Amino acid sequence: MIQWYPGHMVKARREIEQNLKVVDIVIMLLDARAPLACRNPELEQMIRQKSLILVLNKADLAEARSTSRSKAYLKRQGYWVAAMDSLHCRGSKEVLDLIKKAYSPVAAVMMQKGRRVRPVRVMVVGVPNVGKSSFINCLAGRKIARVGEKPGITRGRQWLRIREDIELMDTPGLMWPKIEDEKQGLKLALLNIIGENAYQEYDVARYLVEVLKQGHPDVLRERYRVQNVDLPEEEILAAIATARGLLSKGGQIDLDKVSRLVLQEYRRGAMGSISLE
Ligand SMILES: Nc1nc2c(ncn2[C@@H]2O[C@H](COP(=O)(O)OP(=O)(O)O)[C@@H](O)[C@H]2O)c(=O)[nH]1
Numbered sequence: 001m002i003q004w005y006p007g008h009m010v011k012a013r014r015e016i017e018q019n020l021k022v023v024d025i026v027i028m029l030l031d032a033r034a035p036l037a038c039r040n041p042e043l044e045q046m047i048r049q050k051s052l053i054l055v056l057n058k059a060d061l062a063e064a065r066s067t068s069r070s071k072a073y074l075k076r077q078g079y080w081v082a083a084m085d086s087l088h089c090r091g092s093k094e095v096l097d098l099i100k101k102a103y104s105p106v107a108a109v110m111m112q113k114g115r116r117v118r119p120v121r122v123m124v125v126g127v128p129n130v131g132k133s134s135f136i137n138c139l140a141g142r143k144i145a146r147v148g149e150k151p152g153i154t155r156g157r158q159w160l161r162i163r164e165d166i167e168l169m170d171t172p173g174l175m176w177p178k179i180e181d182e183k184q185g186l187k188l189a190l191l192n193i194i195g196e197n198a199y200q201e202y203d204v205a206r207y208l209v210e211v212l213k214q215g216h217p218d219v220l221r222e223r224y225r226v227q228n229v230d231l232p233e234e235e236i237l238a239a240i241a242t243a244r245g246l247l248s249k250g251g252q253i254d255l256d257k258v259s260r261l262v263l264q265e266y267r268r269g270a271m272g273s274i275s276l277e
């Protein structure tokens with residue numbers, strides 16, 4: 001069973017709690033390839049009293065049909081939902097529209113009381129690697145958060161005025177998923193959300209091959225030259241290793257190398273758009 005928590009979980013939780021007090025809207029990023037696996041009901045409880053917008057990020061790496069289905073499902077649950085590709089900043093308009101919509105009841109109250117409507121304050125949260133920094137940069141239209149940076153050190157909280165009417169908290173809130181079962185752990189490992197110390201790459205690679213066998217056998221046939229896609233996962237990995245010449249010193253098939261290869265190729269989208277939910 002895959003177990004994983006960030007080392008500074010307690011601190012991260014306290015930080016989100018503190019920051020929540022001063023924001024109007026929380027934007028929670030989920031990986032569009034497996035949005036449900038990225039969630040954590042306990043952490044979402046903390047956010048309950050705020051307006052929550054769910055953004056299915058990395059939509060460019062997900063299957064459009066699956067993303068639409070996930071969006072519809074989450075909308076039925078009463079959330080504001082948008083999809084986004086933060087690598088190319090596609091979809092930010094939809095997100096900006098949702099921010100406006102979610103804030104309008106609060107703004108209306110301010111106006112009724114004859115107060116000036118202040119800019120809406122937004123905080124971004126999500127699991128590691130889901131694209132929080134990239135997303136913040138897209139929304140801001142400039143580089144303010146460092147992409148690929150490991151979370152941990154907190155600088156002072158700062159508000160960034162990204163539009164006339166929107167302020168964004170510069171440090172995103174780190175969340176961690178609630179891992180309920182083996183399958184969910186494998187998805188999170190495949191999406192590079194949980195640290196690599198928590199799993200065996202070979203296990204995750206076998207899961208990936210299973211996904212490919214079920215929904216994308218052509219990737220196995222065409223990209224990896226696997227002739228019989230009905231073979232067990234282990235044998236398919238061995239066939240890929242042979243085809244790619246991934247052998248260890250003694251001439252044996254190198255299962256570590258082939259596992260790492262397929263995981264990397266999935267993660268950077270080289271196999272095409274492949275959703276896990
Ligand atoms: N393809 C794709 N890659 C993304 C997207 N958003 C972020 N990434 C990549 O995912 C990795 C982690 O992004 P980062 O913004 O640092 O995530 P954070 O840990 O949540 O802040 C980086 O390599 C980004 O380039 C996206 O929408 N599509």
Ligand SMILES: [Mg+2]
Nearest residue numbers: 132133146149
């Ligand atoms: Mg980051």
